[in-house]
Amino acid sequence: MEKSESKKLILKNGSRIGVVGGGPAGSFFTFFAFELAREKGINIQVDIYEIKNFSKTGQAGCNHCGGIVAESLVHRLSEDGIILPPQIVRRGIESYTLHVEQGSTTINTILHEHPIASIFRGAGPLGSTVINAQGFDGFLLDLCEKKGAVVFREKVIDAEVQPDGVTLITGSAKRKYDLVVGAVGLNPKSLHIFQKLIPPYKPPRTTRTYISEYFLGSENITKHFGNSMHVFLLNLPGIKFGALIPKGVYVTLVLLGEDVNAEAVNRFLNSETVANCFPAGIALKDIPPCQCFPSINIGSARNPYSDRIVLIGDSASSILYKNGIGAAYITGKAAAVAAFRVGISKSDFKKSFRPVCAQLNTDNAVGKLIYSVSSIIQKSMFLKKVMFRIVVTEQKKERGKLEMSSLLWDTFTGSAPYRNILKRALNPILLANLFRKIFTEFFTPEPLSKG
Numbered sequence: 001m002e003k004s005e006s007k008k009l010i011l012k013n014g015s016r017i018g019v020v021g022g023g024p025a026g027s028f029f030t031f032f033a034f035e036l037a038r039e040k041g042i043n044i045q046v047d048i049y050e051i052k053n054f055s056k057t058g059q060a061g062c063n064h065c066g067g068i069v070a071e072s073l074v075h076r077l078s079e080d081g082i083i084l085p086p087q088i089v090r091r092g093i094e095s096y097t098l099h100v101e102q103g104s105t106t107i108n109t110i111l112h113e114h115p116i117a118s119i120f121r122g123a124g125p126l127g128s129t130v131i132n133a134q135g136f137d138g139f140l141l142d143l144c145e146k147k148g149a150v151v152f153r154e155k156v157i158d159a160e161v162q163p164d165g166v167t168l169i170t171g172s173a174k175r176k177y178d179l180v181v182g183a184v185g186l187n188p189k190s191l192h193i194f195q196k197l198i199p200p201y202k203p204p205r206t207t208r209t210y211i212s213e214y215f216l217g218s219e220n221i222t223k224h225f226g227n228s229m230h231v232f233l234l235n236l237p238g239i240k241f242g243a244l245i246p247k248g249v250y251v252t253l254v255l256l257g258e259d260v261n262a263e264a265v266n267r268f269l270n271s272e273t274v275a276n277c278f279p280a281g282i283a284l285k286d287i288p289p290c291q292c293f294p295s296i297n298i299g300s301a302r303n304p305y306s307d308r309i310v311l312i313g314d315s316a317s318s319i320l321y322k323n324g325i326g327a328a329y330i331t332g333k334a335a336a337v338a339a340f341r342v343g344i345s346k347s348d349f350k351k352s353f354r355p356v357c358a359q360l361n362t363d364n365a366v367g368k369l370i371y372s373v374s375s376i377i378q379k380s381m382f383l384k385k386v387m388f389r390i391v392v393t394e395q396k397k398e399r400g401k402l403e404m405s406s407l408l409w410d411t412f413t414g415s416a417p418y419r420n421i422l423k424r425a426l427n428p429i430l431l432a433n434l435f436r437k438i439f440t441e442f443f444t445p446e447p448l449s450k451g
């Protein structure tokens with residue numbers, strides 16, 4: 001690594017890169033770093049620091065997540081030659097079942113080339129004994145090792161900037177790099193290390209969520225959940241959205257809202273609509289879940305780059321409430337492209353990496369608007385009934401457009417950007433149909449025939 005006459009910081013033959021965090025963002029960066037180094041005709045060394053062992057069950061091996069790999073990401077990965085092997089995919093999700101107080105309906109949208117995958121991030125919930133099961137994060141990290149990365153099972157506890165590099169410090173070693181990549185997720189202590197290195201860096205805003213995994217056995221999962229992700233739009237205080245995602249012999253519950261707490265979780269589990277999804281005679285309170293209250297990124301970081309340093313994934317910009325793994329892919333790849341094709345100075349990242357984060361941030365602003373409208377619908381029994389009726393009617397059609405169904409599909413599964421969803425929601429035909437249905441429901445309300 002050297003400064004050229006124009007003082008440009010670039011990666012060259014023999015450059016050393018230190019990646020802090022071997023979750024999806026760190027692995028996607030590394031994967032593309034090796035691809036781009038090959039394209040540039042240079043040899044590089046990439047060291048990944050990861051404290052978790054993804055072959056372990058429970059918290060020790062898990063990067064807390066609902067485990068939905070969006071259809072758009074499955075598609076992009078396959079284009080890049082990353083095919084998720086069968087032992088990673090616990091279910092191919094082909095539909096979702098919408099649950100509201102008024103009833104439930106299964107929504108099969110337009111058939112897609114790549115089904116959504118449900119995965120575990122580690123080897124499975126605590127106590128899981130599935131043989132040959134591999135987690136998503138472990139699979140990606142293995143891929144990076146096969147490309148030539150060295151994985152250090154060490155925690156980075158500090159870092160120092162020098163004029164000619166950045167040194168990462170662990171409990172047992174100090175190693176100097178030409179470029180350091182921060183892919184530490186939302187770990188507050190690790191983010192603090194980067195705040196110290198880059199004073200203008202402001203970590204993302206977060207809120208608390210809830211995840212639990214219940215063992216129900218293969219037969220129960222197939223019978224009661226099938227290949228469907230179950231989405232709950234219930235009017236329960238503190239909860240925006242709940243989902244039950246089938247995975248092999250387990251079902252994963254995800255609750256998103258404003259700082260979800262134990263009372264909100266109990267309210268959700270005790271609701272009749274939720275209880276009805278589980279096999280009769282099975283009391284959820286009697287199944288010990290593998291559970292946690294992880295943070296989620298709800299507001300992007302500011303200034304996630306400087307000379308020789310760039311932050312990616314959750315530590316930089318994500319996608320509001322969905323497809324965080326997709327955002328890790330987008331930002332990890334964008335940082336690699338910036339570093340190899342443009343340079344590794346602050347101005348290079350500003351020119352080439354920042355616009356990608358800005359695009360995610362703008363899309364999230366649209367997402368916030370969509371969630372505001374959705375929370376009005378969620379709280380109104382009348383509007384929810386209208387929406388539910390439209391969806392049920394669409395699903396009965398053998399032909400024709402499934403406008404409302406596909407809007408909901410993309411909102412819940414992360415298969416399309418929020419801008420695209422908003423644009424389709426403002427379609428005059430959809431709006432005219434919606435107002436007609438609101439008018440009819442208001443003046444001549446009919447009982448619902450459930451889907």
Ligand SMILES: Cc1cc2nc3c(=O)[nH]c(=O)nc-3n(C[C@H](O)[C@H](O)[C@H](O)COP(=O)(O)OP(=O)(O)OC[C@H]3O[C@@H](n4cnc5c(N)ncnc54)[C@H](O)[C@@H]3O)c2cc1C
Pocket residue numbers: 020021022023024025026049050051052063064065066067068069070154155156157183184185186187190209210211254255294295296312313314315318322323324325326328
């Ligand atoms: C409730 C909930 C549900 C979600 N559901 C989904 C979903 O269904 N689909 C989806 O796409 N996204 C989902 N997400 C978001 C997704 O989990 C994240 O966006 C994604 O994990 C971000 O990847 P990352 O690599 O940036 O960070 P992480 O996955 O958090 O990885 C960071 C890694 O860095 C390591 N690390 C941290 N500090 C250090 C250090 N100092 N030294 C060494 N290693 C370190 C950690 O051990 C970790 O492995 C969900 C999130 C939540 C909270």
